[in-house]
Amino acid sequence: MIVQQSTTATTQAPQLCAVTLLGNLVSTPDIRYRANPVCAITEITLATHSKWLDKNTNQYKEWTSYHHIKVEGELVEQALLQAQKGDIILVHGHLSKLKTNQTEHHDIVHANFIQRFAKGYTQSINQIHCSAKLTSQPKLMLTEHGKQLCQADIVIHQHNYSHEKQCWQNSLIERSIHVWGKLAQYLAEHGQANQELMVEGKLSYASNKSQYIDVNKLHLF
Structure with missing residues (x-):
């Protein structure tokens, strides 16, 4: 999975990518400040919970x-300066990648909006809505429990503002979907x-921590 970024326009129109998460903050944020321009930045981990009936x-x-x-x-200073482990956090954002060194990248959510609430238990929200293009032929298989699973790869064309570079950028976000x-x-x-x-669904993670979309609704065009 890669991210390609460009400051030039592309012939592909931007596509929808909206992620909404509501859960508990795993640890107190480590807030840093970047220079030129001065900008607060942090990476947080949010825990969401889901329940299902084991038949x-x-x-x-x-x-x-x-x-x-x-x-x-500004999101950091508006919502996270006083944040503590266990706080309830509401996030709206889009899919992205965080580069940790020259060769390693992590699938992440880039926040567009954050709101903090007091510690406590809350019913979690884990939702993603996106328009995309299939980049592989869907593959149908049976799981070890006899359930039908179809896997495919998609690409999402995004147009988002970069606080670091202070400009709008086009990016291609690649993910797999499970249906x-x-x-x-x-x-x-x-x-x-x-x-x-x-597609409409939730964000899930493989054993290698790579992010994929667990789909519950899908429309082909």
């Missing part, structure tokens, strides 16, 4: 997802590489 045991199970979020500029059940069958039968689509 084999007839008991509910809970899964926790940890989302890495980049926050910069289940009858919707998986539909995507496998009708989806084609280079086809436009819109």
Whole structure:
């Protein structure tokens, strides 16, 4: 998965990429300041929880997802200067990547909006809506539990403002999507590489911490 950035316009129109998260702050933010221009910056980790019914045991199970979020500029000082571990944080943003060194990148959410609430338990929100283009032929398979799963790769064309470079930039964000059940069958039968689509789902993470989209609604165009 790569991010390509350019300050020039492209023939591809910008596409929708909207992420909404509501969860608990895993640790107190480490706020830093970057020079030229002076800009506050931090990376936070947000925990969201989801429950589902295990039909084999007839008991509910809970899964926790940890989302890495980049926050910069006025958002840091408006919402995170007094933030503490355990605070409830509402985030709206878009998908991006954080470069940690010359070769390593991490899939992240780049915050456009943040609001902090007092510590406590809250019903989590983990939602993503995006329009994109298929970059691979969908592959249908059966899981070890006999469920239908369809996997494919997508690319999202974004147009976002860079506080670091103080300009608008075009970026290509690549992710994989996982689609289940009858919707998986539909995507496998009708989806084609280079086809436009819109998906609604949640952010999930593989064992290597790479980010993918777990889809619950999908439209092909």
